[in-house]
Amino acid sequence: TIRTLLIGSGSYLPARILTNQELAARVDTSDEWIRQRTGIGQRHIAADGEVTSDLATRAAERALEHAGLTPEDVDVIVLATTTPDDTFPATATKVQSNLGASQAFAFDVQAVCAGFVYALAVADNFLKLGQARTALVIGAETFSRILDWEDRSTCVLFGDGAGAVVLRAADLDGPDARSWGVLSTHLHTDGNARDILYVDGGPSSTQTVGHVRMNGKEVYRHAVSKLAAVIDEALAANGFAAGAVDWLVPHQANRRIIESMAHRLGLPMSKVVCSIERHANTSAASVPLAFDEAVRDGRIKPGDLVLMEAIGGGLAWGAGLVRY
Ligand code: ACO
Structure with missing residues (x-):
């Protein structure tokens, strides 16, 4: 039976932290309101010029390192994002280039906040069908770029960041395989x-x-x-x-x-x-x-x-x- 093992993970957050107090100076809100209604205390915000593929690449590098693999080992990159660098090509293609994952095919999945679970499902199915052996599954966003910073009902809720996992197909036998x-x-x-x-x-x-x-x-x-x-x-x-x-x-x-x-x-x-x-x-x-x-x-x-x-x-x- 082909099983899809999760063999590594990595993540990246932009350095800049935006606190609730800073937001309260911009729109009519308060640290207390945000914490009480949502549990949010702060969020990370990408620097000027820092784009989704940059965040995704850092998370992917860490995930590959954690898995003990090199970029050449990757067969497919599935990147979930709602905030792509450009309308096209897919942000995953930039990540492929940044990493030097020359053997991989790469594309984006758009399912907004559910994007990572969708991307995981897509990659899992490629592996279980034997169409790829090693997959890099990434969720990466610069949501700060699509927020209306005057709208207190949305701008307090989101932040920027990226996370990635490495999946690898393994042929397991016996009752434990499932x-x-x-x-x-x-x-x-x-x-x-x-x-x-x-x-x-x-x-x-x-x-x-x-x-x-x-x-x-x-x-x-x-x-x-x-x-x-x-x-x-x-x-x-x-x-x-x-x-x-x-x-x-x-x-x-x-x-x-x-x-x-x-x-x-x-x-x-x-x-x-x-x-x-x-x-x-x-x-x-x-x-x-x-x-x-x-x-x-x-x-x-x-x-x-x-x-x-x-x-x-x-x-x-x-x-x-x-x-x-
Ligand atoms: N600061 C202060 N007051 C605010 C703010 C703010 N940032 N935003 C809204 N308010 C006000 C409203 O104007 C409203 O005032 P009013 O009663 O005078 O009209 C009051 O606070 C209550 O607003 P509600 O919208 O009723 O507050 P609610 O308790 O529903 O909390 C919240 C709002 C936090 C958005 C909540 O509904 C929620 O978390 N919903 C889920 C939405 C979500 O998570 N979306 C993310 C994307 S989808 C996803 O990831 C699942």
């Missing part, structure tokens, strides 16, 4: 919910980049119910009870949403990787960023069962179960 690596991925879309979360611009519609627009309350309502359903689906597909999960690595959009998912899984917050206080919502980067931090500080260990989940614009959402 229970290693990426166990399953589950993706869903509801295109009818576009109006509650979108960007008011694009190459074909307005020939502008546009800004994020959101009905926060509606997104919150959908997030809680849809994530709960996809978590149940992922557990059921593998015959696991909620108590089997060692770590929840959720999309970092709102601490209250994260707490609600932990509750559903019967997990204490000490078993939830929560980086929202320092990173805010980095969209497609949030899950791999949080995952990498927890691997590097020793929380997530080999053999742990990790549940990843995310939802965002589309609406698009999904979950992945990984035995690390």
